[in-house]
Amino acid sequence: MKKFTGQTALVTGAASGIGKAIAKKLGCEGAFVWITDINEKAGQAAAQEIRQEGGKAEFLPLDVRSAENVTSVIDHIVAQNGTLEILVNNAGIPGNPAPIEQMSDVEWQTMLDIHVNGSFYCLRAAASHMKKQRYGRIINMSSLASETALQYFAHYATAKYALLGLTESSAKELGLFGITVNALKPGIIRSALTGDLLDVAEERLATSTPTGTVGSPDDVAAAAAFLASPDSGFLTGISIIVDGGFRLVNEMDKVMIDMVAATAATE
Template sequence: MYKNMEGQIAVITGGGSGIGRDICIEFAKCGVKVMVTGRRESNINETKKLIEDLNGYAETYKMDVSNKENVESVFEEIYNKHGKIDILINNAGLSTPPTFCTNMSDSDWDGLIKTHLYGAFYCSRACSKFMKNNNYGRIVNMSSIAGVFGFVGNINYSTAKTALVGFTYSLAKELGQYGITVNAIQPGIIRTSMTERALDALEVKFANETPLKRIGEPKDIASAASFFCSPNSGFITGVIMRVDGGYILNSGMDLLMMQTCSGEQE
């Protein structure tokens, strides 16, 4: 927990559930004033209540990150009220039912790309001009291990998460001169509503394939986000941090050799 974040203004997109909610709560524990944004008012209001139950500070803003005008309006409202925006977490996302590229509809492709990629672009563009005014800022983009090696049946999701890596590198170069850092997190298999169905069927398998032998929790990602956003991390920019328990390190051959070596020890 970073107490030197007290009084900062943080905008978290997709803050109504999952990873976004845990980031909101983690930041509130650090004394940050949390601007919870999302499309579902009931969800963001629930996050706000959880923060207030911890004696934290939160405001809610209904925002669709794929709507440019909506995004610009919300960021202007927050800046006009507080006079600054210190932190932006580009977390908003969605998923579509798995399907091969040959069967994917235009709407599934467009909708996901608009939310994950256009959303990060719209929010970063709207926010960075205010950060530049104060010569300070922290931007964190939510990529994924799908952006490293792709997911079968999720070419739209994998494409968006890969693109966010290049987006992070370029934006870090552009904004560094203004004291603004830009980094990205690549979560592995994290326990959220998005992964619920897969974990119901394969949790033991996924855990066994992860060197740390467990499934990730949203709080694991929240801890990484608070690290990137602390004033202590001012010389860290353009970094892509995997938070996956080492899942990406293992291959089929590794698992086979692990079993073989384990058998030799018995």
């Protein structure tokens, strides 16, 4: 029997990138996966891909900014499948970089609406079902930006730090009900969200990463599958960094590399 056989998973923002990779991973390991996204065409295609690979998946349109839409989608899933074991709060946008004093109200509000409010609405609706079944695995997609912040992305970093507060407080509250709540902090992962950035800076970023590459959505999906599994029941309120070691590298390392290279050249 596969690891997630008999379980139902909901992944938000699963039409592309990291969310799609997580949905495929859970689907190929036996879960019935509900792909949700604002992008209906790509969402339908992602569900179709999972079915073609022998998994079970359906698509539902969901804008996580609407608490009403979230509640009706989660009620629909529970009515169809009977249970909801796994929620992955993944939907997100990169936003536009701006110095603080030039950041608009709309940019700021949209970022918090999608990442923070959207994850809260989904977690709240899922938890009420999970408490009744006394089992659940909730994963919030934070970011390495909640470790190191990110210049000109105050809105994005703030949203991703806020998700850690949601993760830790709900982990305390839901633990006795068999529900774990954890976060993932991906570093630089190749997706639509980072496409423009990687077009200009992939080599530079890969060189600054101990593993020598930027990450793939599958790298994040592997960590998500671990946190989603029944085996991880004693892990709650934590976050896992999936960054190839990128966070460890700083200017001092580069100074050392140059010094060692200079010494080697004179020998």
